[in-house]
Amino acid sequence: xxxxxxxxxxxxxxxxxxxxxxxxxxxxxxxxxxxxxxxxxxxxxxxxxxxxxxxxxxxxxxxxxxxxxxxxxxxxxxxxxxxxxxxxxxxxxxxxxxxxxxxxxxxxxxxxxxxxxxxxxxxxxxxxxxxxxxxxxxxxxxxxxxxxxxxxxxxxxxxxxxxxxxxxxxxxxxxxxxxxxxxxxxxxxxxxxxxxxxxxxxxxxxxxxxxxxxxxxxxxxxxxxxxxxxxxxxxxxxxxxxxxxxxxxxxxxxxxxxxxxxxxxxxx
Numbered sequence: 001x002x003x004x005x006x007x008x009x010x011x012x013x014x015x016x017x018x019x020x021x022x023x024x025x026x027x028x029x030x031x032x033x034x035x036x037x038x039x040x041x042x043x044x045x046x047x048x049x050x051x052x053x054x055x056x057x058x059x060x061x062x063x064x065x066x067x068x069x070x071x072x073x074x075x076x077x078x079x080x081x082x083x084x085x086x087x088x089x090x091x092x093x094x095x096x097x098x099x100x101x102x103x104x105x106x107x108x109x110x111x112x113x114x115x116x117x118x119x120x121x122x123x124x125x126x127x128x129x130x131x132x133x134x135x136x137x138x139x140x141x142x143x144x145x146x147x148x149x150x151x152x153x154x155x156x157x158x159x160x161x162x163x164x165x166x167x168x169x170x171x172x173x174x175x176x177x178x179x180x181x182x183x184x185x186x187x188x189x190x191x192x193x194x195x196x197x198x199x200x201x202x203x204x205x206x207x208x209x210x211x212x213x214x215x216x217x218x219x220x221x222x223x224x225x226x227x228x229x230x231x232x233x234x235x236x237x238x239x240x241x242x243x244x245x246x247x248x249x250x251x252x253x254x255x256x257x258x259x260x261x262x263x264x265x266x267x268x
Contacts, residue, residue: 105202106166106211112155115265117148120237120257133190136244137237150265164213178209179227186233186248222259234258
């Protein structure tokens with residue numbers, strides 16, 4: 001294609017003066033084709049900007065068609081023209097941390113709350129220390145059964161990616177079993193926290209330290225409690241009569257017991 005001079009495309013001559021400016025409006029004419037259809041014809045006024053755009057489009061189209069090396073159908077020709085005259089604008093959506101969806105959360109099931117007592121396979125029962133802020137496991141003698149802790153066990157609906165039963169174990173309304181990690185070791189403690197604030201627990205807010213997976217082996221009746229926040233760590237008691245500790249451990253051993261019997265006291 002030969003060089004194209006913009007002045008050749010302008011509909012003007014020394015007698016006609018300069019072309020209209022870009023501020024001048026186009027002329028529109030409406031043609032009624034039928035009762036329900038109107039055709040609007042816009043008569044674009046020639047401006048330097050429009051001439052420049054036309055020249056660029058023609059050159060781009062000429063180059064595109066020369067690469068085809070064959071006759072184009074009407075549809076292909078129309079597509080080639082549209083590719084030359086239509087600009088593609090890509091909008092990149094910015095990331096807004098305030099609108100970021102939260103991770104899946106656990107929701108408390110109000111219809112699945114019951115009171116249970118917990119004892120291990122050596123018939124050790126869970127009790128509170130005199131200060132009331134630590135759990136121990138001892139074999140209760142006759143007449144001391146009132147020292148046994150009645151846990152309120154609340155079930156939680158887990159995210160779709162988790163199939164295990166999830167529970168919260170509370171000693172009282174606002175005192176719950178929780179887990180924390182220090183120097184690579186997970187410890188069990190009793191922590192005061194508003195029960196109302198634990199209706200929904202997000203995996204990002206750290207409150208999953210209060211939750212445990214309640215696991216029952218196939219065909220068994222015993223249960224284990226695995227920390228949700230610290231996977232692979234279980235509530236455990238000692239197999240030794242003189243060791244009353246209730247701690248977290250990573251696996252059942254000859255000295256630590258991780259399976260328990262639950263006795264249901266009543267539903268709420």
